Amino acid sequence: MPHDARTTDNPDMARRIASFDWSATLGPIETWPVSLRTTVDLAILSPVPMVILWGADGIMIYNDAYSVFAGGRHPRLLGSKVLEGWPEAADLNREVLRVCLGGGTLEYKDLELSLNRRGTFEPLWVDLYYSPVLAEDGKPAGVIAIVVETTDRVRDAEALRQSETRLRFLDALGNAASVSRDADAILAITTRMVGEHMGASVCAYADMDEDQDGFSIRGDWAAPGSTSIVGHYSLADFGALAVKNLSAGEPLVVNDNLRELPAHEAATFQSIGISATICMPLVKEGRLTALMAVHHKQPHVWTEQEISLMREVTERSWAHVERVGAEAALQELNVNLEKRVADRTRELARTQDALRQAQKMEAVGQLTGGIAHDFNNLLTGISGSLEMLQRRLNDGKLAGVERYIDAAQSSSRRATALTQRLLAFSRRQTLAPKAIDVNRLVAGMEELIRRSVGPDVAVEVVGAGGLWTTLIDPSQLESALLNLCINARDAMAPDGGRLTIETANKWLDEHSARERDLPPGQYVSLCVTDTGTGMTDDVKDRAFDPFFTTKPLGQGTGLGLSMIYGFVRQSGGQVRIYSEVGKGTTMCLYLPRHQGPAEGDGTAESNAIDPGHGETVLVIDDEEIVRMLATDVLRESGYNVLEAADGPSGMKILQSDARIDLLVTDVGLPGGMNGRQVADAARVLRPTLKVLFITGYAENAVVGNGHLAPGMEVITKPFNVAALSTRVRDMIDRT
Template sequence: MAPTLYPERRSADERTDASWRLVFERLHEGFILGKLVRGANGSVRDWQYVEVNPAWSKLVGVAQEAAIGRTIREVFPGIEDAWIDDFAEVVATGVSTTFTRQVGTLDRWYEGHAFKVDDERFAVLFLEITERKRQTDAMERLNGELQRLIAERVSERDSLWNTSADILFTLDKTGRLLSVNPAATKILGWAEGEMVGRNVMEFIAPQDLRLTAEALETASRQTLAVIENRYLHKDGGFRWLSWVAAPDGELIFATGRHITAEKTAALAAAKVAADLDRIWQNAHEVIMVIDLDGMMQSVSPASFDILGWLPDELLGRKVTDFIHPDFQPPLRDGRFVPERYVGQKVFLNRFRTKYGSYRTMSWSTRLEGGLIYSHGRDVTIEQEQAAALTKAEAQLRQSQKMEAVGQLTGGVAHDFNNLLASISGALQVLRVRLKQGKTEGLDRYVSMGMASVRRAAALTQRLLAFSRRQTLDPKPTDVNRLISGMEDLVRRTVGPEVLLTVVGAAGLWPATLDAAQLENALLNLCINGRDAMPHGGTLTIETANKWLDDQAADDRELPPGQYISLCVSDNGTGMSPDVAKLIFDPFYTTKPTGEGTGLGLSMVYGFARQSGGAVRVYTELGKGTTMCLYFPRYLGAAEPDTVGCAPPPVEAGAGETVLLVEDEDQIRILASEVLVDAGYRVLAAHDGASALSLLQATTRVDLMITDVGLPGGMNGRQIADAARLQRPDLKVLFITGYAANAAVGNGFLEPGMEVMTKPFEFIALVNKVRQLLDGFR
């Protein structure tokens, strides 16, 4: 038989449990679910309250919590042995019993019905009949002196007859009704004239005809013990009655108590118990009842199908012995923590099978009466499928990334070929002029080559922004001030046909970002807005403080919190939803051939995401577009504007020693010559091992310049960290062509470290070395 369980589950057993609980809570009759307590020799010595309903507490004057878990001898000291023996017999024989009895020293009488639940438990449904018992006792005394009472107390008999809440019948020994009291007509609906003169068997339900006939035969000879049967009501239904009958000469006097409500409740309880037993036996989940010491008290048969263990193999053993070490529950003094199981809890763990393997189980638990009721569902396959799905999604993302890289390669090749042609051409002309001894106008070709280099560097930065790997220099920034400084540039760029409106939020929070990159992104958005308005229109730049709750943040793929927004809006052509989905893809552009590379918005997107923010587009075809950038708020003040401040004076080297680590021979040679010309002593190495050897062999090294990406298994950051173990105050300048933030510690540089992005002018390298050595940042 299954224990009483009340899991919150979306299934048929939940509805059954809820129905049973409703009946249980609203019964006017007392209800007990008891469990036998046996001695060492197996004999029953007591029984324990497992469940009682509110009506029980009201009827006996004992709180539910004061009874559940305790025995009847503890709750009612001095209780009669019959309260134990009778219920033990019900469990042993399976035969229900009806009783009328006092409870210990309580001056109350109860009448009830007990039936077997399983091999150790029974259920009892009862009412207090103290007042009726007194009436019944009085009636029994009256039955013994009926003739004298008829002669001497006719008026009293008539009063009892008319006012009794129970049915009173007078029958002859054939079963013909001779008289019925008013209660009979009230309970059964038949008028007195419709009953008197008819045989009582005409009013008995077909199912109870044989039982009633046998009882009537017995009552014609001796006092009849209580029987229960169903009587036909005039409305076509049935009413349950509990009878006591006694013979007197040729007559039979019978008293019937109306028990339809309690009988219905008892039958419902029995049905619920049977349904619970079927659920227990047929459930596809492992159901366990565990005490706070971790001992398994009950286990459903599904444990064999899912885990390979028979229920008897688990009973009395600690559940923690079967849980994988990585999933052990929290314990307090070796016992389960009760607070963990208050209310419905769902969690995963791995449970050992009989075969030594583990199954992943999803458990829902509930604490009740000092016991933990647990339902475990096998989710091993679901977990494996989820892991496989995650792996497949990762492979798909990698595939999509490789496809994007392929698109990038084709687009970039064209631009770089043009730039390389320009640089190569300038160098070739320089070489020819130098061979010819012509030195006039050489600066023109140098300028042309340097301009192409700067264009190549700008394209590289766009590519790095798209891949979210460009080196940013994030600082607390006043975005309103930045926009104000760019306003004239934006006006000249968009032209006179576009009306520019700037709306800066008052009290705008600062944000931590790379100001130069934000300027590029803003200019890019403004140019896109201008191009979307070929006949002119209005372009609006607007800032605002934003509090993003869970839903708003989720819509923007951001954590909840405080952000600033920078939005650029136009009233131009707008975009269709299909186009709007593609605008951040590399090399996708809506502009005519030759008028756009498709990298601009990809760069903006990469910059925003790398800065911890997001980009969102709001557009409607024919009405315009709004592009919004979101950046996390900086909790502090923005850095003061340094425009116009002169840099610290730069002096030539004074013989300081610089360790240069660069695997590209030409860069290493050129940088070494420039630094030597500037007055520095230079030690050159092509990889990490060589650099560390020079550090160990050289007494004085004032500064180390190192590329980030190096051969030999050590990157620039690892070399710097190793060098600082020997020389904690060593200044370090990182130079990098791809600016991999992870290689320099995810963008976080320690004091005395700085980074320069290739390509750079060598004079800038000399200046940066001087600044680092002098302590400037």
């Protein structure tokens, strides 16, 4: 774990976790399980808030980002039980522990909580993602939570909603005012139109000074449609009633200023030709900012309908004045909101990528351990047998040496099979595809399948008539079919059931092919159906994941379906699961149709070494032992053998006048030229030269993924010496 407190550039929580006394809860860090340490490492490096809840009590371990989210609860949350650390969210966390420790996941979007993070309860909104953390035995031992606070986003969205509602209301304003984008013009147009509707001869509006001591009156005093500044006035100029009402946000209504107002107050109205007025205050955030008014030059009795209309228009007009600012603010809000959402989405994606990478690395660790264990056993069998064989030869005791030879060869064959399984899992194996009749392959395996599934399982084979051929590695397909049948048997245990193996021709159109993640076209399907327990959606989603198994501990590696999936996908096909809980499962392999007849079964492999007749073979391999074995067996078979340890050395021989009937080259070579490059260069010099590639694992991609030029073939390591000699003889004899 990267929790060394001596490292000065470590995050704060890394140092806190390393120095915390865990003796009363999880025990010393050195004793923590690998899954817990790996998850803590991931959380510490994450830029978003993450917290691990370990064990049934949900012991809390979190990163720096979560410490900021926790506020005043940090650092006392570290090492505490989650139900005690967040008592106000106890019901939520109790459900989290129940579901995730049972193997499930939980997700909440914009969940509203009330938490006491800073001495008082506050509402907040969060996105929460909970996933189980699996222990080494494959069972959930803890929970990892990703916490993304969305309070700002939720509040911004609510503000956006309110703004949109307000904009819809503003759209109801009159056409004349709504087309304007200038505040002064909006007020001028509105007052003029209202005045015209009311039969007023004079309309005006006024802007208040910043200090509210005065305002400038603007109106159509001079000519219709024109706006001019009449003069600068204070509220007091219009008297105590104007000061009282307008300052309080109430309208000023005067029918006849000479009769209703003192002479010195009426004088101001009279000086600008006003006898009757309705003056409406425009108030923003409690502050008088402007006035809007309609006037009559003659006394006029304002009706309740006129006063109500003026009040309504004033409110709407003032709202419309604010519209320009609101739209600008809304646009800025949208831009900022989209940016924040995009930033948080990227942060979450980075965190999820890091989590997936950590899970992959943990899987690689498990795989490495399993490989080391199996290969150590196999190497022990090989090296021990060879050592005993050497002792017997040194002592001149040849009786019984065959069993050591058999033991070494058996271990070698098992190592070969293990390597092929691993390459199938990773989709890197070198396949030997043949055009086969799947019906014939199933018929040849039927007896083996019946013995493998036992008497409690009824086996039914339904082979399609006129089944198309498919280009596939038959031995790999046999292994896949047997694996599926054994899985089906286990799903029907202990009571047994019915196992159906069915083949069919499938023509997938655009829609059907897209559902199966395949190109449209013709396919051969091979389906295995059981009447077992079926799969849940969660199990179906994870069925092809490496190391995932529903079998009891020690009864399944979790690699079987992964290897089948890898082999079929590498062959250009697809695997699909159709299942219903309690009713059974169908596993279908979709294999591309091959346009051509099926090949024959071939002949059994022979250990006899085919002799040569003095032909010259050039062997290029950087592995000295492999090169020695190849040259020895070919020389003993009667061939003249030239050898080279790398590409450049081999090219020097190819550029000479030496006779060369066949080039045998490893694909992976040092010295700047791989085997395919050597072969291509050799074909330029010797166009009819035949080439046999030797490949150890994934170099089949280098030699062309099975698409080799005429006169080029491939043989995979490990191979027996008789097979090499037979292949060389066959290629040299072939015209």
